[in-house]
Amino acid sequence: MPIEVDGKSLETDEEGYLANINEWVPGVAGVMAKEDELELTDEHWDIINFLREYYEEYQIAPAVRVLTKAVGKKMGKDKGNSKYLYGLFPYGPGKQACRYAGLPKPTGCV
């Protein structure tokens, strides 16, 4: 089902992930969050931006430990853990945050 972002229609897959990562604009995260009834704060954006940077370098979302370590370094050790990330993204940082960031869904036994 396509989503409407900034007046443009963007294709998504069955699970709501962007079909084409190159079409991502910041408005995508806003539209998806609104559907989930989630309000995006600066803390959410820190994660989304980190995911996009990591993906650009490695063509995959970061491992949970890589993500929590980066968050811990940037925002303080008390936030460098999965609980903090699940607090921000209740569907799971890997899956919900990746979707907002336009990344493909991590697949496998995760």
Added chain:
Amino acid sequence: MAKTDFDIPQLEEYTETPALEVGTMAHSKPFVAKVQFQEPLGYPGELPEDWQKQAIDAMGDLLGKYRSLQVYLDSCVKCGACTDKCHYYLGTKDPKNMPVGRQDLLRKVYRRYFTFAGKYFPALVGAKDLTKDVLDDWYSYFHQCSQCRRCSVFCPYGIDTAEISMAAREIMARIGVGQKYCNEIIGKVFKIGNNLGLPEAALADTLEGLEEDVEDETGVAVKYPLDQKGADILLVTPSADFFAEPHVDGLIGYGKVFHEAGVSWTLSSKASEAANFGMFIGSYENMRRISMRIREAALELGVKRIIFGECGHAWRVAYSFLNTLAGPFDFLDPKYPVPQHILEFTWEEIQKGTLNIDKSANDDMVLTYHDSCNVARASRMGTEPGGQFMIPRNVIKAVCNNFVDMAPETIHENTFCCGGGGGLLTDDLMELRVKGAKPRMEALSHVIEEHGVTNMAAMCAICKSQFTKVLPYYGMSMDMIVSVHQLVSNAIVLTGQHTDEDQVSTGDEQVAA
């Protein structure tokens, strides 16, 4: 936890056999694989016009290849022993989730086209034509079987519903009706080397990060080598071990054990996945192709041994089929079994006394252990019967002071599936996964109440991810689930490891300075 649009079952003190509710799960089905996920596996992208004929031909082909399939389809006497044994039936009350109900979906078509009575007197023997409705039922209910084989333990004829489900999925894939979750993943294994699609550079970066973490924590440079030619041991582990929690804590543990045992080992970027979803979709050809990567990696790296990490179905494929799929492994050191399990390795080292263990490191936990179905019912470990039950428990008890087993009818060969095995660990089946976890959740709640259990250990990537996801639905914490080698990792005192006192004294010096 995500919001739900289904009722979460109430946990009972003991699992009761529920009254039937017809069709409660008829709506449940995973996303169908699009053409781009079908073709790399050698399957067509959509249903062909003559799909009935092709499906029946495919069934005939499988009946010819696997004599067991025909025996299973022929030999059921409807005794009813299996009816209350499936976790999906117990959790959903849907009679088509009774193992015999599920088998009959395929059996009635088999009878119609492959038996004398079914060809000429179909109504007398419950034989049915293969119609689109039947195909839809197949797609729904053969993706409500986690191929855990619990029912087959109780069947007096040993009918294995897992094998029937595998055959049904293979027939469907051959007529263009494959499952997205499994088939997309298998495509990634062929293209990138693992289920996640984790490229070599990201894998190397992740492993480097682990080395830093372990050195920061212990002061010891434990290595997590990648593609190291000439190493003695190739470790093949699920890619979830690189990516997810608590899986990665297990991987850290494997590295510590190898380090203390003084052996040289390596991971491979080519065989950076133990899982073999070819088994879930019942495809011998895909299972073989996935397995060949391990052989190729072992040859290229020149290793002497192959050891598998904590992955349930991978151990079934490795233990039971690897030699026929990708053998002979005559180039490996004949002194060791091919392949070995990391738990066999660790247990041997514990018995030899090479590991310095401080059990009190796990004193903040009271543990129980979940037997993964493919390890419990489709493989073995060690040299003694039942080794697959005892070795994991022996290791846990060697590194933890507090261990309690769950009820006997829910462990060992009677173990209940986590609810996410067999290629069903996908968000589009969340209702099924939550409901299917009910019997295990009940057994777990029982030991929590009776014995103060705080954590459950598992040794399968799917089980760990499934429990992380479903525990919160039942009011329990996602981090209750731990890896077996996470417990080992906590308790190992590495040679030269700095202790808490060292750290305190370092702190004092800094203050003094």
